[in-house]
Amino acid sequence: MRAATYESTGAAADVLRVRDVDRPVPGPGQVLVRVAVSAINPTDLKIRSGATPRDIDVFQVPHMDGAGLVEAVGEGVDEARIGQRVWLTLAAVQSRWGTAAQYSVVHADRAMPLPDGASFDLGATVGIPAVTAAHCLFGDGPIGGRDVLVAGGAGAVGRAAVELAAWAGARVAATVSGPEKARIAADAGADLVVNYREADAVQRLQEWTNGVDRVVEVALGPNLDLDLSVSRPGTVIVTYAIDGPDPVIPVRRCMVAGVALRFVLLYTVPLEDFAAAVRIVNQALSAGALTLPAITRFPLDQVAAAHQAQESGAVGRVLVDIPD
Ligand SMILES: NC(=O)c1ccc[n+]([C@@H]2O[C@H](COP(=O)([O-])OP(=O)(O)OC[C@H]3O[C@@H](n4cnc5c(N)ncnc54)[C@H](OP(=O)(O)O)[C@@H]3O)[C@@H](O)[C@H]2O)c1
Numbered sequence: 001m002r003a004a005t006y007e008s009t010g011a012a013a014d015v016l017r018v019r020d021v022d023r024p025v026p027g028p029g030q031v032l033v034r035v036a037v038s039a040i041n042p043t044d045l046k047i048r049s050g051a052t053p054r055d056i057d058v059f060q061v062p063h064m065d066g067a068g069l070v071e072a073v074g075e076g077v078d079e080a081r082i083g084q085r086v087w088l089t090l091a092a093v094q095s096r097w098g099t100a101a102q103y104s105v106v107h108a109d110r111a112m113p114l115p116d117g118a119s120f121d122l123g124a125t126v127g128i129p130a131v132t133a134a135h136c137l138f139g140d141g142p143i144g145g146r147d148v149l150v151a152g153g154a155g156a157v158g159r160a161a162v163e164l165a166a167w168a169g170a171r172v173a174a175t176v177s178g179p180e181k182a183r184i185a186a187d188a189g190a191d192l193v194v195n196y197r198e199a200d201a202v203q204r205l206q207e208w209t210n211g212v213d214r215v216v217e218v219a220l221g222p223n224l225d226l227d228l229s230v231s232r233p234g235t236v237i238v239t240y241a242i243d244g245p246d247p248v249i250p251v252r253r254c255m256v257a258g259v260a261l262r263f264v265l266l267y268t269v270p271l272e273d274f275a276a277a278v279r280i281v282n283q284a285l286s287a288g289a290l291t292l293p294a295i296t297r298f299p300l301d302q303v304a305a306a307h308q309a310q311e312s313g314a315v316g317r318v319l320v321d322i323p324d
Helices: 042-049 120-138 156-167 179-188 201-208 220-229 251-257 271-286 300-311
Strands: 002-005 017-020 030-039 065-073 085-088 103-107 111-113 147-150 171-176 192-195 214-217 236-239 260-263 295-299 317-321
Touching: 002 300, 017 300, 030 085, 030 120, 042 300, 065 103, 065 120, 085 120, 111 271, 120 156, 120 214, 120 271, 120 317, 147 156, 156 171, 156 179, 156 214, 156 271, 171 179, 171 201, 179 192, 192 201, 201 220, 214 220, 220 236, 220 251, 295 300, 300 317
Parallel strands: 147 171, 147 214, 171 192, 214 236, 236 260, 295 317
Antiparallel strands: 002 017, 030 065, 030 103, 030 317, 065 085, 085 111
16 A cells, blocks of 8 residues: 655654555454545644654554545454444554555544545544544533633634534634634634734633633643633633643642643543543534634645645645545
């Protein structure tokens, strides 16, 4: 099969190549998926570059997320799944078989049925962003009728969080850095969108809410002051990213505010919580509540260019088309 692979970490153009490798065989509990579309997430870039080190078992096929058709099943998996359309996530966790190849093998629980109306493109974009968003939003209880703040509401996780929160009946505010991203967050269902770089951001949020119930936070350090300014006792601030230095937590201010801080890394979310988040994503997909973001696409042969596009901050998602 054709596959993108790397054998050592480094810059995309230096380490990624597309070549023929043997097709994997599904082991017990696994499914073999004929991949149609592979999606890139920041974690794929961090692992490929070496920023988050992982052992490489001879070679690594990159990308956690994708969508395709179940081609075969391993021992213990219902054969009725053969031919099923699926979305994949965490394919490359402790496995060399990421989704940037004609075939991937994953545990059957990481190949979720894709509803009839949902395209492979949409299926490839849900994965890590939507499961992370669902766990951040719903991990502390229902949010219907609650006020939710999504920091970076136009990012992959942020946009999914806005869509899921709006679908669940929450009032949703989002922060963004400019007008293009404001449109994305508003189209996703945010009731209020504010530019976090503008001086009146806190004031506009305070006029909108008496205190948010949840914050889905992409940048705790820069935003903690804003988050605390729009919190009330019981607010849960859920952080899922750290791209700069660790922030200093103002412990007394957090105590006085009565907030809870929760930290999420999808790789260490307990299995039952992961499954609960996946169920929510499936329900939202079936309801048509998760929609396709703007897409930049590349053929598999240009996978290095696809990584570079994601690294240079392409708005929306970068997808890789897998050849037949
Ligand atoms: N913990 C986990 O399991 C998990 C899961 C998924 C992703 N992540 C991590 O989460 C981060 C985002 O992932 P992604 O896929 O959503 O990336 P993305 O699509 O690039 O989105 C990142 C967003 O963050 C926003 N942002 C940056 N600084 C901000 C700030 N100070 N205030 C508000 N928004 C800010 C950006 O918006 P502006 O350009 O408008 O500032 C951008 O829209 C990455 O570091 C990724 O590795 C972690």
